[in-house]
Amino acid sequence: MCADSSDAARELAAAVLPADTVGLLEGLTTTRAIRRYTDEPVPREALRAMLFAATRAPSGSNRQPFRFIVLTDGPKAGAAKKLIGDAARRTWGGKRQRDRYDSGTGTVADSPKARMAAAMQQFVDGFERVPVLILPCLVRYRDPTPTEGASVYPACQNLLLAARALGYGGAFTGWNFAVDAQLRELLGVPEGTFVAGTITLGRPAGRHGPVRRRPMAELVFEEEWGAPADWALDPPGTAFTSAGPPRPPAAAGGGTAGGTAGSDEERPRS
Ligand SMILES: Cc1cc2nc3c(=O)[nH]c(=O)nc-3n(C[C@H](O)[C@H](O)[C@H](O)COP(=O)(O)O)c2cc1C
Secondary structure, eight states, rough: HHHHHHHHHHHHHSOOOOOOSSOHHHHHSOOOOOOOOOSOOEEEEEHHHHHHHHHHHOOOGGOOOOEEEEEEESSHHHHHHHHHHHHHHHHHHHHHHHHHTTTTTGGTTTTTTHHHHHHHHHHHHTTGSEEEEEEEEEEESOOOOTGGGTTHHHHHHHHHHHHTTTTTTEEEEEEGGGGHHHHHHHTTOTTEEEEEOOEEEOOOOOOOOOOOBOOOHOOOSSTTTTTTTTOOOOOOOBBBOOOSOOOOOOHHHHTTTTOOOOOOOTTTOO
């Protein structure tokens, strides 16, 4: 570390976290998957705050098996972005066909489905320009179990929520899985460590806003499976959507993208 950077590190270590201007409940109901970013780099102060939030996440027995590889503009970051970007383009290309994004209302300019496809295409086409990638990892201490993800994915959501609090945005993606072996070799990820996803991060070019989900009454039961709770009422102004991915035209009554009403360009699902 040169003198300048160690001075900067000392200064950063002495600095408190940036002010949080978004309330917790508001933040977690308005943290969308953001896939379009400005070219603005994410400063170390902001990365430090987001990663601090991530590393405060819960984990089984508080083992804290999560690790994070932060990729910005170094040579390995560039190579990893290209590797994952190529995988993203291949994977999205297949999904675009499989989920028939280009039929039904997908052919209607400006329909939610067409906008989703355009947003996803733009995301993967410009993947190498995403300011920051974060690879959350899980250091395994036993054979894989169905619940092991619960010791790394809450940290990912903490990170995305912290990004939201600081005016940044991101998306959790699984684009890395198709190039797992190459990535591990490039970044020196040890055996027994699971690379659990790829979080893209930057200053949103679009905006955050209320997430859309199915009505609470469809998702919350009381006493037994399927029994609605009479207090499970969405607050006024809640916007809904059905669960993705888009249904084929016959099932979707003309091929809407999962029946999404009033979607905007940040709405694609994966
Ligand atoms: C397990 C998981 C996997 C995901 N994989 C991808 C992905 O590969 N690519 C992507 O663009 N978004 C991905 N997402 C983001 C979801 O598409 C997004 O959260 C969902 O459509 C809801 O949109 P919203 O978060 O903006 O409300 C993933 C999210 C989760 C939780």
